[in-house]
Amino acid sequence: GEDVEQSLFLSVREGDSSVINCTYTDSSSTYLYWYKQEPGAGLQLLTYIFSNMDMKQDQRLTVLLNKKDKHLSLRIADTQTGDSAIYFCAESQGGKLIFGQGTELSVKP
Amino acid sequence: DAGVTQSPTHLIKTRGQHVTLRCSPISGHKSVSWYQQVLGQGPQFIFQYYEKEERGRGNFPDRFSARQFPNYSSELNVNALLLGDSALYLCASSLLGENEKLFFGSGTQLSVL
Numbered sequence A: 001g002e003d004v005e006q007s008l009f010l011s012v013r014e015g016d017s018s019v020i021n022c023t024y025t026d027s028s029s030t031y032l033y034w035y036k037q038e039p040g041a042g043l044q045l046l047t048y049i050f051s052n053m054d055m056k057q058d059q060r061l062t063v064l065l066n067k068k069d070k071h072l073s074l075r076i077a078d079t080q081t082g083d084s085a086i087y088f089c090a091e092s093q094g095g096k097l098i099f100g101q102g103t104e105l106s107v108k109p
Numbered sequence B: 001d002a003g004v005t006q007s008p009t010h011l012i013k014t015r016g017q018h019v020t021l022r023c024s025p026i027s028g029h030k031s032v033s034w035y036q037q038v039l040g041q042g043p044q045f046i047f048q049y050y051e052k053e054e055r056g057r058g059n060f061p062d063r064f065s066a067r068q069f070p071n072y073s074s075e076l077n078v079n080a081l082l083l084g085d086s087a088l089y090l091c092a093s094s095l096l097g098e099n100e101k102l103f104f105g106s107g108t109q110l111s112v113l
Helices: none
Strands: A007-011 A018-023 A031-037 A042-050 A056-058 A060-066 A071-076 A084-094 A096-099 A102-109 B006-007 B012-013 B019-024 B029-038 B046-049 B053-057 B065-068 B075-078 B085-094 B108-112
Touching: A007 A018, A018 A084, A018 A102, A031 A060, A042 A056, A042 A060, A042 A071, A071 A084, A096 B046, B006 B085, B012 B019, B019 B085, B019 B108, B029 B075, B046 B065, B046 B075, B075 B085
Parallel strands: A007 A102, B012 B108
Antiparallel strands: A018 A071, A031 A042, A031 A084, A056 A060, A060 A071, A084 A096, A084 A102, B006 B019, B019 B075, B029 B046, B029 B085, B046 B053, B065 B075, B085 B108
16 A cells, blocks of 8 residues: 555653654655754755665754664654654655654644 | 745635746756655655656646746646645755755745635
8 A cells, every 4th residue: 555654743852852753655765855844834854765775864963764564763863842843754656745644743841 | 055945935725716936946957856745744745846757746637837937937737626636735856856955945834625
């Protein structure tokens, strides 16, 4: 099937690390993406990883890719209240993206 | 540089009406895609256009149609609106439309009463 799966909710304290997990389906996906959506807004591209990479780091964000298990994770270091949002992982299939349901991250002060 | 722009931002329609949503891609981008995001779910692919040609279509009824103009802007049309068409409609642009980063607009929130 086409399902990309994510856990629905994550709650962390300010300053802690957040880890959002995702499993995808298509082993031939070339790129995998993480998008952030704040209330009432569109999707903001946070980061992406090419399928032949295991890890990508971009400031506070670290993406880990396990191709064997089709597992993708996003780690946010030193999580801030401004990081509270819904995070979507997505896999590319040709010209379209297949999105998960999104993980709502709640950051408590 | 302007990002992806969509209009209108909000729209209220009644069942049976039709609606036209508009999108301008990032300057230089030749591919435009449309996604539907129902509340509480991830976006679902509707269409992709590249160089004015339809490149892909998602699992949506024929009531949904789109086109891309010579300046690469795009319209999404939905006929015979149903209550279930209420959603956030997102437009995304990319350079070439194949295995690339997609940049999204802020969306059009459509409410069908």
